[in-house]
Amino acid sequence: xxxxxxxxxxxxxxxxxxxxxxxxxxxxxxxxxxxxxxxxxxxxxxxxxxxxxxxxxxxxxxxxxxxxxxxxxxxxxxxxxxxxxxxxxxxx
Amino acid sequence: xxxxxxxxxxxxxxxxxxxxxxxxxxxxxxxxxxxxxxxxxxxxxxxxxxxxxxxxxxxxxxxxxxxxxxxxxxxxxxxxxxxxxxxxxxxxxxxxxxxxxxxxxxxxxxxxxxxxxxxxxxxxxxxxxxxxxxxxxxxxxxxxxxxxxxxxxxxxxxxxxxxxxxxxxxxxxxxxxxxxxxxxxxxxxxxxxxxxxxxxxxxxxxxxxxxxxxxxxxxxxxxxxxxxxxxxxxxxxxxxxxxxxxxxxxxxxxxxxxxxxxxxxxxxxxxxxxxxxxxxxxxxxxxxxxxxxxxxxxxxxxxxxxxxxxxxxxxxxxxxxxxxxxxxxxxxxxxxxxxxxxxxxxxxxxxxxxxxxxxxxxxxxxxxxxxxxxxxxxxxxxxxxxxxxxxxxxxxxxxxxxxxxxxxxxxxxxxxxxxxxxxxxxxxxxxxxx
Numbered sequence: 001x002x003x004x005x006x007x008x009x010x011x012x013x014x015x016x017x018x019x020x021x022x023x024x025x026x027x028x029x030x031x032x033x034x035x036x037x038x039x040x041x042x043x044x045x046x047x048x049x050x051x052x053x054x055x056x057x058x059x060x061x062x063x064x065x066x067x068x069x070x071x072x073x074x075x076x077x078x079x080x081x082x083x084x085x086x087x088x089x090x091x092x
Numbered sequence: 093x094x095x096x097x098x099x100x101x102x103x104x105x106x107x108x109x110x111x112x113x114x115x116x117x118x119x120x121x122x123x124x125x126x127x128x129x130x131x132x133x134x135x136x137x138x139x140x141x142x143x144x145x146x147x148x149x150x151x152x153x154x155x156x157x158x159x160x161x162x163x164x165x166x167x168x169x170x171x172x173x174x175x176x177x178x179x180x181x182x183x184x185x186x187x188x189x190x191x192x193x194x195x196x197x198x199x200x201x202x203x204x205x206x207x208x209x210x211x212x213x214x215x216x217x218x219x220x221x222x223x224x225x226x227x228x229x230x231x232x233x234x235x236x237x238x239x240x241x242x243x244x245x246x247x248x249x250x251x252x253x254x255x256x257x258x259x260x261x262x263x264x265x266x267x268x269x270x271x272x273x274x275x276x277x278x279x280x281x282x283x284x285x286x287x288x289x290x291x292x293x294x295x296x297x298x299x300x301x302x303x304x305x306x307x308x309x310x311x312x313x314x315x316x317x318x319x320x321x322x323x324x325x326x327x328x329x330x331x332x333x334x335x336x337x338x339x340x341x342x343x344x345x346x347x348x349x350x351x352x353x354x355x356x357x358x359x360x361x362x363x364x365x366x367x368x369x370x371x372x373x374x375x376x377x378x379x380x381x382x383x384x385x386x387x388x389x390x391x392x393x394x395x396x397x398x399x400x401x402x403x404x405x406x407x408x409x410x411x412x413x414x415x416x417x418x419x420x421x422x423x424x425x426x427x428x429x430x431x432x433x434x435x436x437x438x439x440x441x442x443x444x445x446x447x448x449x450x451x452x453x454x455x456x457x458x459x460x461x462x463x464x465x466x467x468x469x470x471x472x473x474x475x476x477x478x479x480x481x482x483x484x485x486x487x488x489x490x491x492x493x494x495x496x497x498x499x500x501x502x503x504x505x506x507x508x509x510x511x512x513x514x515x516x517x518x519x520x521x522x523x524x525x526x
Binding site for chain 1: 128129130133134135136137138199200201204220221222223225239240241257258260270271272273276278280282283327329336339340343344345346347351365366367368369370371372373374375
C-alpha cells in the first residue's frame with residue numbers, strides 16, 4: 001500500500017470546498033518572518049514565504065484547527081470560513 | 093426566519109451543544125442549533141474514544157442504533173523511548189457483558205450526525221452551513237446571534253455557546269482570554285484503513301472488541317505530548333498531540349511528529365500496509381481547572397470545549413465532560429424557561445450544578461497536571477531514554493551475574509541523573525497520573 005507522507009498528498013485525502021475569499025491573513029505591518037519563526041507549526045503548512053519573502057497563505061488547505069492564531073495572535077487574522085465551506089471531515 | 097424567536101439558541105453542533113439541545117427540546121422548549129459545518133460532525137475531530145456515561149443517562153437505549161465502531165475492552169499505556177517502549181495493558185471480558193466501561197470508539201462525522209438526528213426527532217431545529225460571528229444586543233443584553241448568511245439574525249431568550257475550543261464568541265464576551273500556547277494542545281491524526289480481521293489479529297481482540305493504546309514519554313520527538321492508536325471497525329485512528337508552546341520551542345511541525353510516531357519501531361508494525369483515509373488536526377484545551385472560562389451571564393451559558401472542559405490526563409476524557417456540561421446547561425435553561433427569568437442570577441444555577449459535577453471534581457483533582465508536566469520536560473526525552481536503557485540492559489543476557497548487573501545499573505541510575513531531581517519527578521508523575 002502506497003504511503004503518503006508529503007503534505008500535498010495527505011491533504012489530498014481530505015474533502016475541501018474552498019470559498020472565494022480567504023478567512024486567514026497576516027495582519028498588515030507584521031514581520032513576514034513570523035512565517036519562519038512561528039507559523040512552521042501549522043499542521044497543514046498553510047503559510048509559506050515566497051522567493052521574495054512575501055507570505056503566501058494557502059487558506060484553501062486550512063484544517064481550521066486554530067493553531068496559527070494561538071501561536072501568533074498578534075500577526076494572524078483568523079476567522080472561521082464561510083458556513084458550509086472549508087474542510088469537511090468524512091471520518092473525524 | 094427573521095422575526096422568529098426561539099426559547100434557546102445553541103451555537104455549535106458537537107456533543108456539548110447537541111446534548112443541551114436534546115435536553116431542552118425534550119422539555120418542550122423551542123430550540124435551534126446553529127452549526128457551521130455541512131452537517132453536525134463535519135468539522136469535529138477527537139482522538140477516538142467516546143465515553144458514554146452521560147449519553148447512557150439521557151438516552152438509555154443508545155446502543156440500539158448509535159454508530160459505534162468498537163467496544164473498548166483493552167487499554168494499553170506505554171512509556172516510549174527513542175527505539176522502544178516499556179508498556180503495560182489491561183483487558184477485561186466483563187466490559188463485553190454490559191458495556192459498563194462506557195468506552196467506545198466512534199467516528200465523529202457519523203456519531204455527531206446521529207446525535208443531531210436524535211435532537212431533531214426530539215423537536216429541535218438544526219441549521220447547518222451557518223457560522224455565527226457575533227451577538228445581537230437589545231437593551232445592552234444578548235438577545236440573539238448573527239449568522240454570516242442572508243436572514244442570519246436569530247433571536248432567542250438564552251444562548252448556549254458550544255462553539256468549541258476556539259470559542260471566539262465566549263472570548264468576545266470576555267468570558268475567557270486567548271488560549272495559552274502552554275496549555276493548548278495541537279493534535280493531529282490519520283484515519284488508516286485495515287481489514288477487521290487484521291485489526292483483531294494485530295491488537296489481539298475478539299469480535300467487536302476494541303483497543304486504546306496511549307503512548308507517553310518520548311512520543312512527540314521530545315515535545316510535551318503523547319501519542320495514541322485507537323481501533324475502529326475497519327480503520328484505526330493514529331495520532332499525536334503536544335502543547336503549542338512545546339512544538340514551537342522544539343521547532344516541530346505536527347505532521348512531522350506524526351510521521352515520526354508512525355515510523356517508530358513499536359508503532360510501525362501496527363499501522364503497516366494500512367490505507368490512509370484522512371488527515372485531520374484539532375486543538376485541545378489543556379488548561380483544566382485553572383483556565384476554565386466564566387460559565388454564565390445574562391442570557392448566556394458556555395459548555396464543553398468552549399469553556400475548557402477536557403481532562404487531558406492519563407484518562408483522556410473530553411466528550412463526556414462536554415455532554416455533562418451540555419446537560420447541566422440544558423437543565424438550567426429549562427428552569428429559567430419555567431420562571432421566564434434568563435438573568436445572570438437565574439443562569440448561575442448552571443455554575444452551581446457544574447461545581448458539583450464530575451467534570452469539575454475531576455478537573456480540580458488534576459488542576460496542576462499541565463504545569464507539572466511543563467516543569468518536568470525530561471519526562472518526554474531524557475528519562476524515558478534512561479529507563480529504556482536500564483530495562484534493556486537488565487534483560488540483556490550476556491553472562492554478567494545478576495547481582496553484579498543490578499548493582500551496576502543502580503549505580504548508573506544514581507550517577508547519570510541527579511537522584512533527587514529524578515525522585516521529585518517520579519513523585520510529581522504519580523500525582524498527575526492517578
